[in-house]
Amino acid sequence: MININDTFNKELTADNNRNNVPRQVHEAHFSHVTPRKPSNPKLLHISTEMLENLGFDKAFAKTETFLNLVSGAEVMDNTEPFAMCYGGHQFGQWAGQLGDGRAINLFEIKHHNQRWALQLKGAGATPYSRTADGFAVLRSSIREHLCSEAMFALGVPTTRSLSLSLTGDEVLRDMLYNGNSAYEKGAVVCRVAPSFIRFGNFQIFAARKDVDNLRKLTDYTIRHFYPTIEVGTKTGYIEFFKMVTERTLEMIIHWQRVGFVHGVMNTDNMSILGLTIDFGPYGWLEGYDKGWTPNTTDRQHRRYRFGQQIGVGLWNLFQLANALYPLIEDTKPLEAILDDYKSAYAKKYPAMMRQKLGLMTSLETDAQLITTLENNLEMVETDMTIFFRNLSQINKNTLINDDSDFLNIIREAFYNESELNEKHISYWRDWFGLYITRLQKETATNEERQNLMNTVNPKYVLRNYMAQMAIDKADNGDYSLIEELHELLKQPYAEQPKYQKWFAKRPEWARHKVGCSMLSCSS
Numbered sequence: 001m002i003n004i005n006d007t008f009n010k011e012l013t014a015d016n017n018r019n020n021v022p023r024q025v026h027e028a029h030f031s032h033v034t035p036r037k038p039s040n041p042k043l044l045h046i047s048t049e050m051l052e053n054l055g056f057d058k059a060f061a062k063t064e065t066f067l068n069l070v071s072g073a074e075v076m077d078n079t080e081p082f083a084m085c086y087g088g089h090q091f092g093q094w095a096g097q098l099g100d101g102r103a104i105n106l107f108e109i110k111h112h113n114q115r116w117a118l119q120l121k122g123a124g125a126t127p128y129s130r131t132a133d134g135f136a137v138l139r140s141s142i143r144e145h146l147c148s149e150a151m152f153a154l155g156v157p158t159t160r161s162l163s164l165s166l167t168g169d170e171v172l173r174d175m176l177y178n179g180n181s182a183y184e185k186g187a188v189v190c191r192v193a194p195s196f197i198r199f200g201n202f203q204i205f206a207a208r209k210d211v212d213n214l215r216k217l218t219d220y221t222i223r224h225f226y227p228t229i230e231v232g233t234k235t236g237y238i239e240f241f242k243m244v245t246e247r248t249l250e251m252i253i254h255w256q257r258v259g260f261v262h263g264v265m266n267t268d269n270m271s272i273l274g275l276t277i278d279f280g281p282y283g284w285l286e287g288y289d290k291g292w293t294p295n296t297t298d299r300q301h302r303r304y305r306f307g308q309q310i311g312v313g314l315w316n317l318f319q320l321a322n323a324l325y326p327l328i329e330d331t332k333p334l335e336a337i338l339d340d341y342k343s344a345y346a347k348k349y350p351a352m353m354r355q356k357l358g359l360m361t362s363l364e365t366d367a368q369l370i371t372t373l374e375n376n377l378e379m380v381e382t383d384m385t386i387f388f389r390n391l392s393q394i395n396k397n398t399l400i401n402d403d404s405d406f407l408n409i410i411r412e413a414f415y416n417e418s419e420l421n422e423k424h425i426s427y428w429r430d431w432f433g434l435y436i437t438r439l440q441k442e443t444a445t446n447e448e449r450q451n452l453m454n455t456v457n458p459k460y461v462l463r464n465y466m467a468q469m470a471i472d473k474a475d476n477g478d479y480s481l482i483e484e485l486h487e488l489l490k491q492p493y494a495e496q497p498k499y500q501k502w503f504a505k506r507p508e509w510a511r512h513k514v515g516c517s518m519l520s521c522s523s
Contacts (some may be wrong), residue, residue, distance in 0.1 A: 002076070003055065005110040008117070008195070009082050011220055013213055015127070022130050024097055027210060029201070029217060030082040035072030035104050036124030036134075038188070040168025043067050044474070045482050047149050049490075050162045050192055054118075055111035070190040071165040072104070072123035079107040083126035087207055088200035088268025089319055091303055097204060098268045099128025102136060105196065115194050115224065118162070122188040135171045139471045139515065141187035142482060144279040146470070148191070150462045150489035151276055156254040157247070158276040159193040164482070175514065185475065193275060197221055199320045200268035206323035215327055225273055238333045241324055245317050245341050247274025252313045253348050256306075257356065258458055259285035259384045263295040263519065265304045265312045267319050281519035284461045286506040287381035287415060290374070294464065294519045310349070314341055355456045356388050357435070358449035360442060369438060372431050379424050381415035383505045385461055392453035395446050396439035400432050415505055458492040460502055464517070465510035 008030065015031035017023070025031055046061050060066050068074035075081060083100035090098075104126065106118045121144065122136025141164055148161035167186035174181040197217075205214035215232075222229045222240050229243070230236040251274045255262065262269070263281035271277040283294030290307025298304050304312060321334040328334065353370045354362065377387065393409050400406050404425050411417065442449065462485065470481040488499045510516035 003109050003111060004076070004079060004107050005115070006079070006108050007115075007224060008084075008105070008108065008220070009080055012216060014082075015085070017127075020125065020127060022125075023127050025085045025099070025127055026208065027213060028085055029213060030084050030105075031127045033081055033083045033104050033124075033126045034075060035081060035106075035120055037073050038071050038123075038165075038167035038169060038186070040166075041067055041071035041073050041188075042166040042168065043070070043163060044166060044187075044479050045145065045164045045486065047145075047160070047162055047486070049149070049152075050160050053111065053114070053160075054109060054116055054162070054192070067165070069106070070120070070163040071167065071188050072120050076107065081106050083128055084196065084198075084201060085128065085204060086198055086200035086268055087204035088198070088266050089203075089316070090266045090268070091298070091301075092315075094207070095266075095268075096207075097128070098200060100126055101129040101132050102126070102134040103191070103196070116192050117195055119191045119193075119196055120188050121191055122167070122186065133171065135167075135169070135186050136188065137171050137173055137184040138166065138187040138474055139184065140280070141189045142471050142474060143282075143467050144189050144191075146467060146482065146485055146489065147279045147282060147462055149486065150492065151260070153490050154254075154258050154458055154461070154492050156258065156260070156276060157251045157274050159191055159196070159271070162190040162192050164189055193271075193277070194273060195221075195225060196277065197272045198268050198277070199270040199272060199316060199323070200266075201272070202320060202323040203267060206326060209326075211326045214323070218324065218327060221272060234328050234330070237324055237327045238337070241321060241328075241334060242337045242340075244272060244274065244320065245337050246344070248313050248317060249310075249341055249344055249348065250274060251276060252309050253345075253352050255309055256349065257352050257456060258461060259288075259306070260461075261285065261292065261294055261304070261306045262309065263293060263298070263304055265309065265316065267316045270313075270316050270320075283464050283519065285384045286463065288374070288377035288384040288387070290378070294517075296519060310345055314338065317341060352456075356453065358392065358442075358444070358453040359438065360444055360449075360452070363438070363441070365434075365438070369431075369434055372427075372434070376424075376427050376431055379427065380419040382410075383413040383415065385458065386410075386503070386505060387413040388457040389454070389459050389503075392450040392457065394432075394436070394439070396436055396442070396449075398432075398436055400429055400436065402429075404429075406432050413505070455493055459495065460488055460492045460499065462489055463506060464515065464519070465506050465513070466502065468510070468513065468515040471515065 012029040015025050015028035085099045104120045104123050108117045125134035145161040145164040151158035165188045169186040170183040171186040219231050229239045269278040281295035291305050293302050293305045473481045
């Protein structure tokens, strides 16, 4: 039996208008919406780990009731599905009301004292869909389903995915927004998180000067998700902003650690719980490149590039501070918290990089070691994942000679070794000399250091070409690669010899292939 325990749509303000037509929704936190019934739903994949977290057994997952639930075919008794109202800044510009345009919250459950909200993405239009249809296509749904669970296994704070289903309907999409629309298979992902509240939920009420509903939402969020904070006081609101800031920084540090680029860090895509949310044009670094973004929409200005994610996080938090200001009416504590974000980053980022390098102590010289490494990685195309994974094999007693044999450990990470000239090799020789000297100041053995490094440097990540291969097979009715990648990515830090073929650089055929190097917000 499902232990339904709704709070958001019981404690907050509902939109009185139940007509499901695009419109501006005022003085309401959500609108009631019924998912559109798919013509021929088919369950493609389930996350058994998420199934257990929800208290569902495997037998239930095989029933028609489960299929109908996660595809939107039926609404459970005594539940009232809804779409949230929120606004946001998109690419730095205030966009006004946005809202759940293709997401419908089904209900909340409580299991083992953990609250979970179940949400369907791609189950039809809502009052916030504007000119869109509210549906999702198979390619983007595969990417979201796999990435949600892969991020969890990597130890990155994230929303989760319970299931992936086909709807049996076709959806018209212009993949790259270039006028070439085509019909694609429709799909639905059942997303799961403690809550899907975003920065934008607060921004919309502040922008409309609706302080009453802003206060209700903030008190609700604190009461259910920040229970150590006092509700309804200025001191509590300041502490709330502080904790959101800390969680946001922690999340982005994890992104940088594994080479993840979100691709569209608009304020409406920022979780108030510090979770990775909305897997659209994301990607993992192939060659280490601080300027890389997977989002074609962002190609010109690269606002959301890998090296700028920390800065964008701060910018987004500044917008959240503006939204919470009406409850606090004092800028000084908010400014102090934003300053703390910058000082905390100055400590947390080097600490994370020391872990990647297997350094258990901290020395002043580490900053230069890290900076030089990052510069070297960008000299020629060098695969980030393979480089750091293989670096763990270094021996702190290795002698760095005048030849290039010292590069053998990381040679596999170079995309085109012929690009390495004598100058590049000289830079690497100098760095390895510094690195080995630094390792010799550590008391850990080579084996202990390798074990440490292999817990923070994944061997396997969901490279875009891998997801695209799964998509291509699924388009032809073969869903086996979805299962294989899902299993592989459950243990990204383990060696997994049977999956060794996935420990590889991006193949050349994927360098400029749509879906591998070029992704849009519909991805």
